[in-house]
Amino acid sequence: MKSHHDQKFRSIEGIQQGFEKAGYVCSRQIAATLYLAYHLEKPILVEGPAGVGKTELAKTASTYLGTPLIRLQCYEGLDESKALYEWKYGKQLLYTQILKDKLNDILNGAEGLTLSMSKLHQYDDIFFSPHFLEPRPLLKALQQEQGAVLLVDEVDKSDQEFEAFLLEILSEFQVSVPEIGTIHALSKPFVFLTSNNTREMSEALKRRCLYLYIPFPDTKLEGDIIRVRVPDLSETLRVQMVSFIQQVRTLDLKKVPSISETIDWARVLVILHSRDLNPDMIKDTLNIFLKFEDDLEIVRGHIHDMTEKAKRGF
Amino acid sequence: MEKVLQNLIVALRGSGVRISVSESMDAMNAACLTGYSDRKLLKDSLSATLAKSQHEKEIFDTCFERFFSLDGFSDTKSDSCLKPAAGLGKEDSPLSTMLLSGDNAGLSMSMREAAQETGINGIWFFTQKSLYIQRILQAMGQEGLIQDIQRLNNEDSPFSRQKAGTLKAAKDLLFENVRDFVEQQFSMFAGTATEEIIERYLRHMKLSNLEQRDFHRMHIIIQKMVKRLNNLHSRRRKRSKRGLLDIKKTLRESVAYQGLLFDTRWKAKRLDRMDIMALCDVSRSVEAVSRFMLLFLYSLNEVVAKTSSFIFCSNLVEVSNVFEEYQVEEAVVRLKRGVGLGIQLGRTDYGQAFLDFKKKWLDAVSNKTTVLILGDARNNYGNPQTDILKLINERSKRIIWLNPEPRSFWGTGDSEMDRYLPYCYLAKECSTVTHLERAIDFLLGMGG
Structure with missing residues (x-):
């Protein structure tokens, strides 16, 4: 991986700009972690609430690098024969x-x-x-000559046995196949592990990774994300809807709206040709970013105040 | 700069962030890559390599800010210090020169160097503070300063008297600054050391002797313990059940051997998570310990999914909902007072409690249930209803009894422990946190 992409990982600002071009607005912290991960050749363990763009980060990294994305979705009972070979x-x-x-x-x-x-x-x-040999995602990632982005998605869903098994790949970028021997990476892949925190990962795994926590974005960052992802949305409406979503997140909800849901809502607003926020329209489209009846009930009670606030510029 | 990073890592470890050697090496490499010029960038990159969970990130943030805070030498009375700058004499010691010329940066540097020499990161107890203050002052050349003041006092001219006064004021200021510095270092390096000692002490203390002020700390200890035990045991282990062939898997394996059933595969059965029913005595005879028992039940309720909790005194009531609804402190107080629960806090009646349990909840007891009883079995000479306990024992997986009294007291006076004993799978003395931990370790280790 190293020499091919040195140019792309020369500076943190460069990474930020490159990712933005690929459609992912990343904070400076994310860019700095990417920069370090590339130069230290370490995997990144990404944690954060659902829907803040953990998986998206890996996808964008693969677009940015122009290398294939190899994805391994973890689940309970995943074993070597499905993950490795x-x-x-x-x-x-x-x-x-x-x-x-x-x-x-x-x-x-x-x-x-x-x-x-x-x-x-x-x-x-x-x-x-x-x-x-039928290579499965992990082996495939090691075999890519031009390097690859390996995404181990929702690693917290896998068993502890599998987590232990990952250690060899993450630290040495090699795997042992008893019949053949040890297979080394042709070119070290860029590894992302994502976790939703359903269980604590082991110390050993954490030690081998850089840690990145992606929280919900602040108003400015979320505005930027919407601008990049849904360019058709008018500026006034964008500011209003982001302010509205940020207010919704402060309420005591079962599941607060994620970034991906904000993006979905923005797309819906574009399709509906909305000019600005109004309570009736919000009421009709609430179900796009709220997924529980109780939550809908709570937000409906606040729609008028929050719309007002959002329009006044919060 | 490496030394500084190492100190930061020591401070982080002191605050409870676990950092391995390989991680500290990563941090050094990261710092080399990003350089030290951009503070925010340095923080981000160190944070990515050192802090590995959200909780640790928070600790890291505060620790980093404190560690790299720009604590220049503050001089509140700078005017008076700076005035006689012209009066520098040749025979003045370096420290006096710095104080007189108001060289704050130099003073700060020299203080840090002195601190490094005295090994401030080894500070452990608050009683060591004054020792370190003295050592740092000495290393900075306090003696020369004192000599200067004495000499100037002896010289009998208004100028030197004024200069002596200024130096004296500067000396007090210096002392204050060093004290603040040591204070700050202490909070960074020693905070948890003291905490650890107290914790170790509390773990072996009898629960009945604990005082109100340790309540909060105890809660943290118990929570830590329950979490650790749960982590240790929450893994669902598969136990292979020999005798049942897994046809599908075996056939699939056999493809490699030309269809010969060469490598047999067996069905595995997952062990069920545990199901606990806990009965806790809250009568006056166990008043001193009941609060910790409740605390413990509360924590258990948080981590073990299927727990139903009951408290009893003259009768028995279910309280699982209280644990779910209220914060820990409020819940414990509510349960101890028995507010709105319908519990009668009269004479302890184990017999009645068992009768109530039989009437309302015995149906919920299955062969997977572990019944946990916390109490001293002092029944005020009432009917012990041992046959009900026998019935519960037959229906449940097992009964575990944790008694706050030492074993030698069991069966004395109105204690019915000896009569209950035959129906208990395990009966243990449980008067310290360590006891509690061992009992629960055993409980969880059995897979419920």
Whole structure:
């Protein structure tokens, strides 16, 4: 990974601008962490509430670098054969059938079991060679010559066994396949791990990563994000809707609206050709960023005040 | 600069952030990359390498600000200090020269150097403060300053008397500054050291001897303990159940062996998370400990999903909802007073409590339930209703009894402990936090 992209990771400001061009507005802290991760060759563990753009960050990184994004979605029960590699059993079987005659040829003339065995041993591992290896996301990421962005999504959902297994890849960028040996990364991938904090990650894992916490953005940052993602939205409406969303976040809700939901709402406002916020329109579109009946009930009670405030410039 | 970073790391560790050697190396590399010129950038990059959770981030932020605060030498009476700047004499000591010329930057530097020499980051107790103040002053050359003042006092001219006065004022100011500095260093390096000692002491203290002022601290200790134990045991372990073949998996494995069932796979069964019913005595005989028992129940309620809690005295009531509704302190007070719960705080009646339990909640007891009883089994010579306990024992997975009295007291006087004992899977003395921890470790280790 290193030499290919040095130009793109020369300065923190450069990263910020490059990401913005790719459609992701990142705060200085995020840019600084990316910069460090690249130069120290460390994975980044990204935490934060749902919908603040953790996964999006990795996607944008891959666009920015122009390398493939390899994604591994974690879930309970995920194991090596789904994350790392599996043998192509079918292919192995097929090949042994096809090569049956060839086997006869090879063994032709060999007398006795010992002799045939020793003859066979000359070809010993052909069926357990890289040709029959089905690479899964982790191995695939190591095999990319131009480097890759590896996204291990929602790592907190995986079992602890799997977390322990990740350690080797994260620190050494290598994996051990018993039949073949150790496979080193051709080019070190840029690794993102995301976590929603459903459980605490182990010390060992944290130690190997840089830690990045993405909180909900402040008014200015959120405004910038909307500007980049939904450029068709008029400036006045953008300011108003961001102010409205920020107010909603201060209420005591079951689930506060995330950035992705703000973006969705902005898109809806564009489709509806809204000029400015008005309570009726908000009432109709509340369900875009609120996903619980109780929350809807609470916000409905505040719509008028909050719209007023948002219009006055909060 | 490396030394400074190391000191920052020591301070962070002191505040409870766990930092490994490899992480501190990362931090050094990061600092080399970003340089020290941009304060915010340095903070961001150190934060990314050193603080690994949201909680640690907060600690890091305050620690960083305090550590790198620009505490220049403050001189409130600078005017009086600076006036006789012209009166510098050749025989003045370096410290006096700096004080007289108002060289604040130089003073600050020299103070930090002196602090480094005396090893301020080894400060542990507040009693050491004055020692360190003296040491730093000495290292800065206080002696020369005192000599200067004495000499000037002896010289009998108005100019030197005035100069001596200025120097004296400057000396007091210097002392104040050094004291503030040591104070600040102390809060950075020693805050948790003292805390740790108190904590260790509290863990082994009898719960009944604890005082009101330790209540808050105790709560933190218990919470920490429950969280740690839960972390340790919350992992759902799979226990393989030999004897049931997992056909699907075995067939899939067998493809590699030409369909021969070579590598057999067995079905695994997940162990269930535990289900606890806890009964806590809140009568007067256990008054001193009941608050901690309740505290403990509260924490247990927070981390173990299926817990139902009951308190009893003359009768038994369910209180799980109180734990869920109120903050810990309010909940404990409410339960101790029994406000609006329908509990009668008269004579302790274990028999009645068991009868109530049988009547209303016995149906909820299944073979997965662990019944936890916290109490001293002092029944005021009433009917102990041992047969109900026997019934509960038969229906539940097990009964665990934690008694605040030492074992030698069991069965003496009106204690019915000996009669209850046969039906308990485990009965233990539980009078300190360490006891509590061991009992719960055992409880969680059994998988409920």
